[in-house]
Amino acid sequence: MTIGSIILVVLLAAAFAVFFRRVIQIVRFISLGQGTISLGRLVTRFTDLVVKGFLQRLVLRELSGLGHALIFWGFLVITYGTLEGLIAGVFPGFSFAWMGPIYWLMNTCQDIMGFLVVCALAVSVFRRLVLRPKRLEATLAHTMDALIIVGLILVLIVAMYAIRIMDPRPGFTPVAYILGAVLLGGPSAGPEAYPLALPVFEWLHNAVILGFLVYIPYSKHLHLVTALPNLFLREDRVVGRIEKLDLEDEEAESFGKTKITDYTKKDLLEVAACTECGRCHEACPAQATGKPLSPRDVVLGLKDHLFEEGPALLKDRNAEMKKTLFGDVISGDVLWACTTCMACEDVCPVEIWQMSKLFGVRQARVLMEGDFPEEAQLALRNMETQSNPWGMAQEARADWAKDLGIKTLAEDAEVEYLWYVGCAGSYDQRYIEVSTAFAKLLQHAGVSFGILGSEEFCCGDSAKRIGNEYLAQMMVQQNVEVMNGYGVKKIVTACPHGFNTFKNEYPQYGGDYEVIHHAELIDKLIREGKLKPKGKAGDGGITYHDSCYLGRYNNIFDAPRNVLKAASGVDAVELGRTRNKSFCCGAGGGRMWMEESIGTNIYADRAREVIDTGVGTVATACPFCMTMMMDGVKDEGRPEVKVKDIAEIIAESLGLTAAPATSEPPASEQA
Amino acid sequence: MSVLVLLEQRGELKASALEAATAGAKVAKATGMPLNAVYIGQSLGDQASELAGFGIDKVYAYEHSDLGNYSNDAYVPIVRDLAKELDAKVIIGTASALGKEFCASVAARLGVELVQDAVELSWDNGLKVKKPIYAGKVISEIAVTGTPAMVSLRPNVVPVEREGDDAAKGRGQPEIVKREMPDVSLRTVLKEAALAAAGVVDLTEAKIVVSGGRGIGGPENWPVLQGLCDVLGAALGASRVAVDSGWIEHSHQVGQTGKVVGPDLYIACGISGAIQHQAGMRTSGTVVAINKDPEAPIFKICDYGIVGDLFEIVPLLAEGIGKVRS
DSSP, rough: OHHHHHHHHHHHHHHHHHHHHHHHHHHHTOOOTOOOOOOOOOHHHHIIIIIIIITTTGGSSSSHHHHHHEEEEHHHHHHHHHHHHHHHHTTOOOOOOOGTTHHHHHHHHHHHHHHHHHHHHHHHHHIIIIIOOGOOOOOHHHHHHHHHHHHHHHHHHHHHHHHHHSSSSOOOHHHHHHHHHHHSSSSOGGGGGGHHHHHHHHHHHHHHHHHHHGGGSSGGGGHHHHHHHHHHHHOOOOTTTOOOOTTOOTOOSSSSSSSGGGGGHHHHHHHHHHOOOOOOHHHHHHHTTOOOHHHOOOOOOOHHHHHHHHHHHHHTTTTOOSSTBOOOOOOOHHHTTTTOOOOOHHTTTTTOTTTHHHHHHHHHHHIOOOOOOOOHHHHHHHHHSSTTTOOGGGGGGGGGGGGTTBBBBTTOOSSSEEEEOHHHHHHOOOHHHHHHHHHHHHHTTTTOEEGGGGOOOOOOOHHHHHTTTHHHHHHHHHHHHHHHHTTOEEEEEEEEHHHHHHIIIIITTTHHHHEEEEHHHHHHHHHHTTSSSOOOOOOOOOOOOTTTTTTTOOOOHHHHHHHHHHHHHSSSOOOHHHOGGOOOOOOOOTTSSOOOOOSSOOOHHHHHHHHTTTSSEEEESSSHHHHHHHHHHHHHTTTEEEEEEEEHHHHHTTTSSSSSOOOOOOTTTTO | EEEEEEEESSSSOHHHHHHHHHHHHHHHHOOOOOEEEEEEEEGGGGGGGGGGTSEEEEEEEEEEEEGSSOHHHHHHHHHHHHHHHHHHHEEEEEOOOHHHHHHHHHHHHHTEEEEEEEEEEEEEEEEEEEEEOOOOOOOOOOEEEESSEEEETTTTTOOOOOOTTTTTTTTTTOEEEEOOOOOOOOOOOOOOOOOOTTOOOOOGGGGEEEEEEEOSSSSGGGGHHHHHHHHHOOEEEEOOHHHHHTOOGGBBBSSSBBBBBOOOOEEEEEEEHHHHHHTTTTOOEEEEEEOOOOTOOOOHHEEEEEEEEEEHHHHHHHHHHHHOOO
């Protein structure tokens, strides 16, 4: 062993010690969380690791991800050479040459990938410093962090090419060849010709590797260590479900998340896995309209908080923390700005569930402190007393259906579908028109259905997402009791919020039903030939605004579009932000019952997008979306743009309801 | 045996005093008992003429500068002693904020039960009272068995009624019996009353609310509605859109995320009346809607709807009502 190799061994040992010490510390921080991280389903896990991780499927959902994928793959093949270099540094003369064709292939790959990585780095620096997209909005420290890493990679590759030029390896290496020709004026003279330069670059190369080891676990590039485990350890969850909170638990000292250690270990692994890519920051409708909420900053805030409090918490789990979870780490304005549209979770390349981190904090605020935006008080109180957010009389729930010949299950329970009408469908004059249209469609198609009438209660979605688990469970249990009492098997509803909660949450409360959204049922009836629309609806073109709870939450994108195509004869005009990239209307997550006093209105942003398409009608499939779009087109001075539910459009096309061109006289005699 | 009415005053006789007198007259008529009233205040003076026509025999007037403002120390013993002196079988007060305290104290001193906040009185072998409970969802009927039977009457519920030809029926001007202020030491003395926001009617308590929405078009147009508010003595409300657009402060907002109002009369001007707005005003007595759009949902829930331009209609309404009122 030479002196050089001894020094390298010592440095390597030191760097690995620093690296592993930090990694172990982070693992221990993560273990401060609740529960266990489960294994099992290993085939799925390895598939996820390969497809989502090594093949970069989630990153490659957009073009800018290609840069990352190139750097990542480049990093992997270059590591092969790096390893060889490090071993050769310790045991001079070591080489992977015995691998034969693999060696040749890897050298070829390294040469080409090195060049592609440099290109990708150039593009990424250009984006970060010049183009500055919304998602890369970051503090100076974060930007510096990114540039340091870029610099290190660049030095690594420069050193690699320098070594390759001076000490050529077998393989097809056009980049090294051209560089050599340009820099040396001809082919390399072999390693012996560069007694000083070659070791300098070898040491530079090794120094960068050592630097990486020390720097990475302290930087935003911690995700190199945490992202793949996070993908591998992904929890099996029902998308759209907020897990049932055990309110009967007499041992519980608190409900919801009151401190960082109330989160699960997997939650904490997720926050440590954040790559700071900013995709969620850019996708968030609250962030886009000037609210202080950024899903990225929520996650990074939790991460910084965990890492800051971690050392003290490891000594004493109940140690006094410097910051409070609510207030310091997540402010009230951040917490209540979330519309639960799930755009953040959908877009995350490492499957962090940003939105879900907020629910527990809301639960803690509501259940432990009774603290929530005061405007929501009225809605919650009304739900409690009348089981609807507006405080309309519970007995009047089926008044809208009086003259439509609709039976309740109390009158006839032998029906195929229970139609859960919902609060808006029962009380909101505008949505009653949708209910009426849907009722006529069902009757026209000869579908066997019934409603619950005054035995129907609020589905609990808003209360649950505001964090009032107690109230939500009360209403869920009432509904389950009634529905099970009638032996309900299939539920159809025209509200995506009810749809989501019945489908994904009610099974936790003993309510197991086949749940279908009215868009799906109408689509099915058209395909079965039970509804035969004439394909002429929608003067001036129709666009479709995706409901978050229907689309992103439950992957129902095509059914409403099929219905619109059948009704109008042509494909709906797509909005710029569409399908899983759809922009929220702003009313989910209980936001419907709160004021939007910070920034601009989310619904107005979406309405402008609708108006810009120049269509005459925007179709919705959700009562909240409908309300928000109606306000939006009026706010933007285009009240002539019609907002219609897909059921209304198809009913008009079938001639079941009159298009509202005939203006009714004001109902002055109706008291 | 007699019926005694407590006449509420704030410098001047309150309308509620005359309402209590009306209710007292009804009981007196049904029972044949004489009707008396007690005035406690600075000076009854010419206001005595307002007490004509109810069939009041005597008004016991306790006048003193220290009695101008309500004082539990002074008012309560006066009524307690007078009730005993007159052998009152029925005592009727007013269920205002002060009246409720006053009546409760008197009832305690007399050792009888009290029905607060009655909306209707009748006599059927004893005093029968109607009173709303559970926030007005249920009207309870109560038989008052104590002697004297004591109730406080909710203001603005019983319309004031005077008998027609007063003099002919001998039910004209009551006799004013002046009494001295009893010798009591007042533990509290009101030095100054600072009234909040004079001239502005509180939205949630207003009997009439005039609200404006998107149709107002901008903050410069509020004077149009304010004109109508002024002639009606109404409070000014607004829809979420008007508040959101920055045309008026949030304290005026009526609706799901604003205030919940329940006035006798609600006039919605340029408000489409989506359910989020209805949630804040659906308990209103009579709803009048003025809107250009005949399909506005407000027309489905209003009692009177006017399809038209509010800038044309509201000034006409204000003018017309102004004429009727003057």
